């Protein structure tokens with residue numbers, strides 16, 4: 001599932017194509033793509049509106065309009081691509097299409113069809129469910145240590161909670177906990193200030209490097225016409241169980257934490 005770096009990659013890809021364009025048409029090939037409202041109602045909200053800018057909040061892609069906001073969640077397999085007039089895009093699995101005033105189209109392609117497109121007059125309802133942005137200046141070692149101190153949950157499920165930190169998912173949480181040498185089952189409030197500092201640094205460094213590599217493609221992440229992320233080569237533990245730890249050569253293991261496959265080094269990340 002796309003996480004913060006993959007969503008940011010899509011935002012950076014879309015941004016130069018969409019700014020200043022008027023949405024002239026919207027068509028849904030899969031009616032549930034705009035659920036809970038019907039596509040006709042969604043189209044009414046957005047047609048004729050100008051796209052001011054493309055932005056990201058957590059794992060949501062935002063198109064900020066001259067009035068209101070479109071939010072897009074890629075979920076498992078959603079992909080966006082901008083198609084110029086006369087260009088033949090990959091027509092398979094398209095669930096929705098926008099047409100812009102420069103005649104370009106933005107196609108939403110989604111094999112699993114869990115991706116969703118929505119409209120909001122303002123972002124209050126979205127914001128209320130989302131925690132801090134991990135690449136913001138507010139996400140400091142001090143902030144993280146202070147917030148962890150009052151939470152008794154295990155660290156991995158807490159980091160996956162979008163209401164705590166927005167944008168992290170299974171891949172980057174496993175990678176960050178490995179780099180910070182923290183066991184995924186450790187209680188948040190038991191992390192020392194040094195551990196919280198290592199974790200904050202690891203999260204930011206890993207996300208930045210992954211954005212630099214256009215994200216991670218494991219199976220399905222892509223954007224544009226056939227473009228893929230390159231961070232997969234740099235993953236240290238995710239889906240590398242059985243391989244030697246890059247730090248100490250102990251074989252990496254896979255356990256289950258909160259119903260999620262979790263990858264770690266049993267020597268570098270000790271419980272406690």
Ligand SMILES: [Zn+2]
Nearest residue numbers: 245248265268
């Ligand atoms: Zn190790």
